[in-house]
Amino acid sequence: MLRKARLAKGLQQHDIARQVGVSQPKVSEWERGVKTPESHHVRKLIELLEIPVGDYFDMLTQVADPVERAIAKSELSRSEQDVLLTLYSHFAGRPSLDNVQMLRLPSEDASRGTGTD
16 A cells, blocks of 8 residues: 555655655565554655545554554553553564554543543
């Protein structure tokens, strides 16, 4: 999907790399599916390549792994989720909390509670 979006914009991998703040080989790895961009890179890619909202959510679900998605969808408070995600990130070596932040909607804080009561 990234390659198609990049080509549609007439950009080279090095153009994307420079604007996102990574190396050209990193962009190549993302396009080939060898590695997945971290959440802060996904946001920059979406803005730069003007990826449609539907495709944006498809990309987000690829960033977060099944454990991260399960925690994010749980009935736990936001603070309880954050604790689990922080622990999971240490074991999995992933930026789990950052990945899930992108899956959360702003309205979730109000409906679920922040756990600071």
